[in-house]
Amino acid sequence: GNSVTQMEGPVTLSEEAFLTINCTYTATGYPSLFWYVQYPGEGLQLLLKATKADDKGSNKGFEATYRKETTSFHLEKGSVQVSDSAVYFCALLSNFGNEKLTFGTGTRLTIIP
């Protein structure tokens, strides 16, 4: 079945540091990949997506590239801010008529000033 493996947290960085959160997946076919963010006390917000190999999703300074050869979709940001503190979830959507999202365990990110 489908699965998503995400970098264990928590991750603590200083403001303006470079961020990478690793995500790898197992799936048959050609899934679509997503990063969702959950700010404290809020729901899940779509951060970015990629629907085919070599696509790069980007939003709010975050980027992730769909790498089929390494089955990865790592999240990166060049310079993090305190407001980026949140839990980040990598997720996969199968393309075999199965519409459920499969989530990773989430990575809690804390940015200190």
Add this chain to the structure above:
Amino acid sequence: EPEVTQTPSHQVTQMGQEVILRCVPISNHLYFYWYRQILGQKVEFLVSFYNNEISEKSEIFDDQFSVERPDGSNFTLKIRSTKLEDSAMYFCASSGTGRGQPQHFGDGTRLSIL
């Protein structure tokens, strides 16, 4: 930007009682979902709903759970006889048609079973 809305934001219920969680999906979306997140754990799929019927459900979604779209705007999750282990954050989501359409989530209902 259109959004998914969920009510209530927090529900406290005695064990064994019935509870109904409500959701208003984005108006032109046709696929609807419920997920739950037990505190500190990953987000788990419960059920998907399309064309007025369940299209997929997980092992968690047993006979105690049901979903309904009672009118053109609401989508509900009912738990008939709640257990302590049903305590979790429940998220509703909706999506449009087409490959790779993202699911848009509500802010969730925190369900606490006493």
